[in-house]
Structures are given as C-alpha cells and as structure tokens.
Amino acid sequence: MTTPSEPPPVSIAEYGRLAAARLPVMTYDYFASGADDEVTLRRNREAFERLALRPRVLRGVGVPDTSVEVFGRRHPLPLIVAPTAFARLAHPDGEIAVARACAAAGVTQTLSTLSTYSLEAVVEAGGGPRWFQVYVFRDRALTRSLVERAEAAGYESLVLTVDAPVLGSRERDVRNRFVLPEGMYPANLVPEEGQEVRPAGEESGLARYFTSRIDPALTWDDVDWLRSVSRLPVLVKGVVRGDDARLAVSHGAAGIIVSNHGGRQLDSAPATIDVLREVVEAVAGRVPVLLDGGVRRGTDIVKAVALGAAAVLIGRPVLWGLAVDGEAGVARVLALLHEEFARAMALCGCGSVAGIGADLVPGQGGG
Numbered sequence: 001m002t003t004p005s006e007p008p009p010v011s012i013a014e015y016g017r018l019a020a021a022r023l024p025v026m027t028y029d030y031f032a033s034g035a036d037d038e039v040t041l042r043r044n045r046e047a048f049e050r051l052a053l054r055p056r057v058l059r060g061v062g063v064p065d066t067s068v069e070v071f072g073r074r075h076p077l078p079l080i081v082a083p084t085a086f087a088r089l090a091h092p093d094g095e096i097a098v099a100r101a102c103a104a105a106g107v108t109q110t111l112s113t114l115s116t117y118s119l120e121a122v123v124e125a126g127g128g129p130r131w132f133q134v135y136v137f138r139d140r141a142l143t144r145s146l147v148e149r150a151e152a153a154g155y156e157s158l159v160l161t162v163d164a165p166v167l168g169s170r171e172r173d174v175r176n177r178f179v180l181p182e183g184m185y186p187a188n189l190v191p192e193e194g195q196e197v198r199p200a201g202e203e204s205g206l207a208r209y210f211t212s213r214i215d216p217a218l219t220w221d222d223v224d225w226l227r228s229v230s231r232l233p234v235l236v237k238g239v240v241r242g243d244d245a246r247l248a249v250s251h252g253a254a255g256i257i258v259s260n261h262g263g264r265q266l267d268s269a270p271a272t273i274d275v276l277r278e279v280v281e282a283v284a285g286r287v288p289v290l291l292d293g294g295v296r297r298g299t300d301i302v303k304a305v306a307l308g309a310a311a312v313l314i315g316r317p318v319l320w321g322l323a324v325d326g327e328a329g330v331a332r333v334l335a336l337l338h339e340e341f342a343r344a345m346a347l348c349g350c351g352s353v354a355g356i357g358a359d360l361v362p363g364q365g366g367g
C-alpha cells in the first residue's frame with residue numbers, strides 16, 4: 001500500500017520501480033522478465049521511444065474525446081488489459097482486484113487461462129466487459145469446456161494466443177526455479193489432478209507445466225476448431241507478420257493482436273510497434289488490429305493508434321499497480337494512462353481518436 005506520507009507514483013515507470021522494491025525477487029522476476037537475453041523486451045520500449053510525434057497546432061481541440069468503438073462496444077480509451085497469468089502473486093485479490101478496477105473504469109479485462117481466480121469468480125466480482133484468453137491444451141475436451149464456461153459466464157470474445165507453442169526460456173525463472181506458492185493454482189483447472197506448478201528440479205516450474213499440458217503443434221486449422229466450438233469472436237494474439245495476419249483473417253479471426261508476448265517468447269522478435277504498419281496494411285481494414293508490448297505512456301497509445309491500431313493492451317503496468325496498491329493501484333494505473341492519453345491527444349491537436357493519423361509519426365506514414 002502507498003501511505004499518506006508517501007505520494008502515489010506519478011507514472012507507470014514509478015509503479016514498476018515500487019513494485020520491484022516490494023515484491024519477492026522470484027515474483028518480480030517472473031513478471032518483469034523476457035526470454036533469453038531480453039532483447040525483444042527492451043526493443044519494445046526502445047522502438048516506442050525512437051518514434052517522434054509531430055504535433056499539429058491551433059486546431060481548437062479543447063477537451064479531446066478519448067473514447068473509441070471497437071467490436072461494437074464503446075471503450076473510454078483505446079486500451080484493454082492484457083491477459084497475465086497468476087495475478088495473485090502480485091496481490092491476494094489478484095484478478096478480482098483487476099476486474100473491479102476495470103469495471104469501474106469501463107476498461108475491458110482479458111482474463112488468462114492461467115488465472116489464479118476462476119473465470120466465474122472474476123465475473124462475480126464485478127460487471128465490466130471481459131474477454132477470455134485461450135491456451136489450447138493437449139486435452140481438447142478440457143479446452144472446449146473452458147471455452148464453454150467462458151461463454152456461459154458472459155465473456156465477450158476469445159483471445160487465442162498463438163506465440164507460445166513452447167514456453168520462451170525466461171532465464172530469471174530458471175535461476176529462481178519459479179514455482180507458485182503452496183495453495184496457489186491455475187484456478188480454472190483445479191480440482192483436476194496434476195495441475196500444480198511445482199518445483200521442477202533444474203528448471204522453471206511453469207516451463208515444466210507448460211510442456212506437459214499445452215499443445216505444441218497448433219495449426220491454422222485450430223483457429224477453425226476454436227471457432228467451431230464457440231459462438232464468440234476469436235482474436236488471434238501473437239502475430240508479427242503481414243502474411244500471418246492475412247491467414248488469420250482467412251481463418252475467420254475477428255481481430256488480430258500484434259504481440260510478442262511482452263518479449264517473453266521468441267527473443268529477437270521485432271518490436272511490435274515496428275511491425276504494426278505491415279500488419280495493418282495486410283489486413284486492409286477487414287478486422288481490427290490491436291497491439292501490445294511496451295505500452296507505458298499515453299504518447300505510446302497515440303503512436304500505436306496513429307500507425308493503425310484500433311486499441312492497445314497493457315500487461316505489466318497492471319501487475320505493477322496491483323502489487324503496489326491492489327485494486328486502487330490498478331485503478332490509478334488505468335487513470336494515469338487515460339489522463340496521459342487525453343493530454344497527448346490535446347498536445348497533438350487531435351480532438352477525437354479518429355483524428356489520430358499517420359501524419360503524426362514522421363517517417364512511418366506522414367513524411
């Protein structure tokens with residue numbers, strides 16, 4: 001908790017630093033780390049920082065309208081909470097605190113398959129809009145039952161993660177022999193036997209769990225399969241190429257999420273903001289394209305929207321808010337990004353999200 005004598009953090013980066021100081025090393029490392037040398041993790045940020053914004057002036061903007069319609073729903077800003085596993089490691093209220101903060105802000109929450117509260121418990125906690133992220137298990141009946149439960153519980157979309165046929169090697173987790181504490185499980189899956197993310201000798205417990213449970217051989221046909229077992233729209237998360245984006249659309253994806261899993265899977269993958277344009281051009285307006293990876297400022301959201309993203313997702317910032325101050329911390333993280341986005345729009349001369357054009361980003365679209 002932040003205390004009255006301690007002013008609340010003023011930026012996502014400050015939330016990150018406070019979370020680092022407060023969380024046990026094993027937990028902080030699990031949240032913060034990327035794969036291998038963490039090149040892609042750094043690249044996501046560096047690419048945003050490298051892009052300049054070229055503002056327009058004297059546009060009579062006043063108070064900008066930050067809202068946007070995506071998938072038939074009005075969002076207060078083009079921002080969605082990304083799925084992150086095991087939120088209870090950050091705070092005892094875990095995904096429930098995230099749900100409440102999101103519901104209060106009207107922000108859509110994407111719940112991970114590997115959440116530490118069940119998908120039903122999260123719905124009971126708060127009535128906000130919600131998507132469900134799908135990892136396809138080797139056990140298709142189990143996957144199907146999860147998807148059916150999500151649909152029955154009122155989740156509005158499925159987010160199929162396609163960049164994790166195997167788990168990236170997060171060396172900090174290997175070094176720490178990452179495990180979940182006693183009594184903490186992927187709550188959507190208990191009380192099945194063998195679900196524990198337990199110590200695994202020389203490796204990360206999560207890596208062992210993943211290898212034993214998750215299907216490493218998915219194909220585009222599995223997108224068709226997922227669509228055949230649910231009426232919910234399926235977004236494909238983890239695309240970084242135009243040709244894959246076209247394939248996703250041809251297999252009926254309702255949306256594409258340009259993502260490298262926050263630098264946690266293939267190290268050396270490109271920064272997402274650097275490949276956004278290629279994906280947007282390949283998709284050619286047929287479905288919305290979203291992006292995540294390294295979004296930490298309102299100006300990052302402007303850059304992504306300028307280059308064609310319908311919305312962005314944030315992963316770690318939510319975990320930092322949760323670690324520092326539970327539900328209030330998540331609420332503050334969402335509010336900070338909302339305030340920053342509104343200010344960046346005003347400073348760029350954009351009165352509406354539709355007015356955020358590629359001309360704002362020199363060299364990438366507008367000269």
Ligand SMILES: Cc1cc2nc3c(=O)[nH]c(=O)nc-3n(C[C@H](O)[C@H](O)[C@H](O)COP(=O)(O)O)c2cc1C
Nearest residue numbers: 031082083084085112161261262293294314315316
């Ligand atoms: C601790 C942690 C756990 C994650 N767990 C999942 C997951 O269960 N499923 C998934 O599709 N992506 C997962 N991701 C990836 C996020 O959905 C998202 O792509 C990434 O965090 C975005 O980058 P950012 O953290 O820089 O905002 C996880 C990311 C982190 C940091």
